[in-house]
Amino acid sequence: MTYLAKPKFHHPGLPKNDLGFTHRDYEGSISTLCAGCGHDSITAAIIEACFELSLPPHRIAKLSGIGCSSKTPTYFLGNSHGFNTVHGRMPSVLTGANLANRDLIYLGVSGDGDSASIGFGQFAHSIRRGVNMVYIVENNGVYGLTKGQFSATADRGSKSKRGAINTDSSIDLAAVALQLGATFVARSFSGDKAQLVPIIKAAIEHEGAAFIDVLSPCVAFNNHTGSTKSFDYVREHNEAVNFLDFITPRAPIKVAYEPGTVQIVEQHDGSKLALKKIAADYDANDRVGAMTFMQVHTAKGQIVTGLLYVEPESEDLHGHLGTVAAPLNALNEKELCPGSAALEKINASLR
Amino acid sequence: MKPTDISAPDYFHKVVDCQWACPAHTPVPEYIRLIAAGRYSDAYMINWESNVFPGILGRTCDRPCEPACRRVRVEKEPVAICRLKRVAADFKDDIKGRLPKPATSKNGKRIALVGGGPASLTVARDLAPLGYHCVVFDQDPKSGGMMRTQIPKFRLPETVIDEECNYILSMGIEFVGGKRIDSLKSLLSENWDAIFVGSGAPRGRDLDIPGRKEAAKNIHIGIDWLSSVSFGHINKIGKRVIVLGGGNTAMDCCRSSRRLGGEDVKVIVRSGFEEMKASPWEKEDAMHEDIPIINFLVPKEFTHENGKLTGILFEKVKAVRDEKGRRDLLPTGEPDQLVPCDDVLVAVGQENSFPWIERDTGIEFDKWGMPKVDPKTMRSTNPKVYFGGDSAFGPKNIIWAVAHGHDAAISIDKYCSGADINDRPPPTVAVLSQKMGIHEWSYDNEIAPDKRFRVPHRDKVVALRDIRAEVELGYDVELALKESHRCLNCDVQTVFTGSLCIECDACVDICPMDCITFTENGEEADLRTRLEAPAINFTQDLYVSDALKTKRVMVKDEDVCLHCGLCAERCPTGAWDMQKYLIDMTHADHQCRAPARSAA
Numbered sequence: 005m006t007y008l009a010k011p012k013f014h015h016p017g018l019p020k021n022d023l024g025f026t027h028r029d030y031e032g033s034i035s036t037l038c039a040g041c042g043h044d045s046i047t048a049a050i051i052e053a054c055f056e057l058s059l060p061p062h063r064i065a066k067l068s069g070i071g072c073s074s075k076t077p078t079y080f081l082g083n084s085h086g087f088n089t090v091h092g093r094m095p096s097v098l099t100g101a102n103l104a105n106r107d108l109i110y111l112g113v114s115g116d117g118d119s120a121s122i123g124f125g126q127f128a129h130s131i132r133r134g135v136n137m138v139y140i141v142e143n144n145g146v147y148g149l150t151k152g153q154f155s156a157t158a159d160r161g162s163k164s165k166r167g168a169i170n171t172d173s174s175i176d177l178a179a180v181a182l183q184l185g186a187t188f189v190a191r192s193f194s195g196d197k198a199q200l201v202p203i204i205k206a207a208i209e210h211e212g213a214a215f216i217d218v219l220s221p222c223v224a225f226n227n228h229t230g231s232t233k234s235f236d237y238v239r240e241h242n243e244a245v246n247f248l249d250f251i252t253p254r255a256p257i258k259v260a261y262e263p264g265t266v267q268i269v270e271q272h273d274g275s276k277l278a279l280k281k282i283a284a285d286y287d288a289n290d291r292v293g294a295m296t297f298m299q300v301h302t303a304k305g306q307i308v309t310g311l312l313y314v315e316p317e318s319e320d321l322h323g324h325l326g327t328v329a330a331p332l333n334a335l336n337e338k339e340l341c342p343g344s345a346a347l348e349k350i351n352a353s354l355r
Numbered sequence: 356m357k358p359t360d361i362s363a364p365d366y367f368h369k370v371v372d373c374q375w376a377c378p379a380h381t382p383v384p385e386y387i388r389l390i391a392a393g394r395y396s397d398a399y400m401i402n403w404e405s406n407v408f409p410g411i412l413g414r415t416c417d418r419p420c421e422p423a424c425r426r427v428r429v430e431k432e433p434v435a436i437c438r439l440k441r442v443a444a445d446f447k448d449d450i451k452g453r454l455p456k457p458a459t460s461k462n463g464k465r466i467a468l469v470g471g472g473p474a475s476l477t478v479a480r481d482l483a484p485l486g487y488h489c490v491v492f493d494q495d496p497k498s499g500g501m502m503r504t505q506i507p508k509f510r511l512p513e514t515v516i517d518e519e520c521n522y523i524l525s526m527g528i529e530f531v532g533g534k535r536i537d538s539l540k541s542l543l544s545e546n547w548d549a550i551f552v553g554s555g556a557p558r559g560r561d562l563d564i565p566g567r568k569e570a571a572k573n574i575h576i577g578i579d580w581l582s583s584v585s586f587g588h589i590n591k592i593g594k595r596v597i598v599l600g601g602g603n604t605a606m607d608c609c610r611s612s613r614r615l616g617g618e619d620v621k622v623i624v625r626s627g628f629e630e631m632k633a634s635p636w637e638k639e640d641a642m643h644e645d646i647p648i649i650n651f652l653v654p655k656e657f658t659h660e661n662g663k664l665t666g667i668l669f670e671k672v673k674a675v676r677d678e679k680g681r682r683d684l685l686p687t688g689e690p691d692q693l694v695p696c697d698d699v700l701v702a703v704g705q706e707n708s709f710p711w712i713e714r715d716t717g718i719e720f721d722k723w724g725m726p727k728v729d730p731k732t733m734r735s736t737n738p739k740v741y742f743g744g745d746s747a748f749g750p751k752n753i754i755w756a757v758a759h760g761h762d763a764a765i766s767i768d769k770y771c772s773g774a775d776i777n778d779r780p781p782p783t784v785a786v787l788s789q790k791m792g793i794h795e796w797s798y799d800n801e802i803a804p805d806k807r808f809r810v811p812h813r814d815k816v817v818a819l820r821d822i823r824a825e826v827e828l829g830y831d832v833e834l835a836l837k838e839s840h841r842c843l844n845c846d847v848q849t850v851f852t853g854s855l856c857i858e859c860d861a862c863v864d865i866c867p868m869d870c871i872t873f874t875e876n877g878e879e880a881d882l883r884t885r886l887e888a889p890a891i892n893f894t895q896d897l898y899v900s901d902a903l904k905t906k907r908v909m910v911k912d913e914d915v916c917l918h919c920g921l922c923a924e925r926c927p928t929g930a931w932d933m934q935k936y937l938i939d940m941t942h943a944d945h946q947c948r949a950p951a952r953s954a955a
Contacts, residue, residue, distance in 0.1 A: 013429045015868045015870075015915055017889045028867075040928070048864035235857050
């Protein structure tokens, strides 16, 4: 960790966004993670994404559980709402918060331990319900805080720093999210911000459960030969299916592409994603195709990255439940307690 | 771009902007750290080796280092480098024991130095300890040259001049005061082994307009007048004074006038206020003493009555730019303005003057009447005769004179020992890791957000009463400590070892100034547009690594790096390290012969 605060001075030519903020304004306090941790790069990517989207920091809620990954919300968006839940319970707290105040942008940050072990069920249900959120798993395959035991996402056959071989099957959280009905599923790599930042931006714009599995090498315990989550291994086995070139809020896409090289996905709010194809026959709107593609390539030892699946006509939990359009804190007493006559009416409808 | 060769001595030298800008290449951050550590004597000696007159320069330097200071680019105001130098001089202990001893045995070579100012004294300081017999001639009774005669005592007390000149003269140097050299030819006939000319730019430019002769009694040439004031020959002036000219001499003239009875003192310049040659701080100090600076007035005539000056008639002008962008002063057409006054000080420039150098001494002059001098060796066309200071290339300043002196001393030493004067040893460079432990560095890497601290001044009423009362009181220890913390330690370099890098981006993410980028290589012009933050300051280099594992390169824009070391703190593999760069400029007194000093 670093003891000094990051100096407040910034580059005099730093660009400003529509709100007049520089990306420095989206920072939190200085990271206490190990030097070189992939999580810090994801932190930087989140900062960059929020900066580029010109999000007002006070309209974002960041929630996390326990673990190295779950410490990171302290290091970004210092002026946003935050909730550090007990281990693995971030999805429930996020769901509750979202139901109470649907106007905020919800950013769930979790790790492979928090989401694939103790909070696996929580993860599953929040995805299944389609909570409108960005769910980022900072996936390093080890329990870093307890000195590097294999986590549930460690690949079978991979080697720990001490030389032990993992004999358990791994959980592929992106595959599980696809199977559970997530309407936005992506995988990326902490060492590739060019890929990661646009994905986070698109996930924030997406309405519904957006899940991003980010491989994030643990420099202290999982960056050695034999690891399948090291910088070198991920770079060598990265099989990107597409590159999210840019997203346009509502304006038409101006750049001309060769036919067949780009897939344009229009989202619920009218924003458009331009997906530059890398794997020619990959269709990011095909859930079953995506699952098959991933299975095939994972079997070959490849790590499939990119925007794996996006459902254009997505709907979130509020849509399913038909909840009131305003956040609960915006309702007055009369609206919250409509009186005994209204209760009678409800009761009658249930008889 | 090709990978940066950081072993070239100049590469990191340029990153230390202040040191690079200093003609004598004083290791500025090094001495500022010593001041912060309370090691004033050590800080003084570092200065003394480079610039010879720390106490004098700490009050009077033109400070080319300060506009260059990186702090200007990341904050606003530079570190008060000059005034911190003074702190070292003010709070040092007795350092006489640390000065070079007079040579125990002489080498039999005799060097004549014409003029007793900073250039000559530097040459003598560098040569005397090597065994040379140096004789300094000056027209004035005391040494110091323009430092003593032209800089008013309220800016530079006599005691400081005496102290620092005596450090040099006590190294066994002969000073012949009150002797003006009138003929180089006869000096050459005295069989000196080498002659150094450091006679300055002693002639003040006059203003030949109507009325000059008639009113001559109350019209004075600035530098001559200052010199007379300095030696006590003049101690009063009229109540209404006009100073013509916009340089530092003009500022000294007007402020001196205020102390000698001038109540209504004005500075009047031809061109615009912004274009004045005087340092901004000197203009400020003058205005603080209720001296208005009036611009765009061209003097046309000295008005007089019965042989006595009554005022100056000015033509009003405005600045107009022609199509080539050159500035021209054109009359506005408004009626001329008469400004009444009792005395006029003309400070419109200085000139070199070499009536004492016969044209058949082997010294060639150019069409402007300046000797032809090699800017590297300071040698004239006569192999025995060397020039330095204002007499070499026209009026500059003290710190340039010192730099010339060092260079000339090397040449004279080489020449007298039969070596080739063009064969000059390069400066020695030491680069040393500052890592002491995990997140522990041997320098203070925390960045102080403070604004520049003001130097306390003497109360104006008291200061104006006595021309010898120093106006600036200097920083006290507490202020000096605070100001020294503003230094960004630009000499502690970010050194990158590509073979250790795992491209985790930790340095990119932590860098507060967005200096570091990992990207595909390209031509410089293209690379500069592809960095994390725009690299639009073309005077600052890009530090480019070899191709890394992913075939990308690391590019660091040196421009606004705070040298905070966070890249090195966040680097998991030690690919970044903070290393102190110390360059020891070649002087005649050491590297030419003995090994260099070590890092403090």
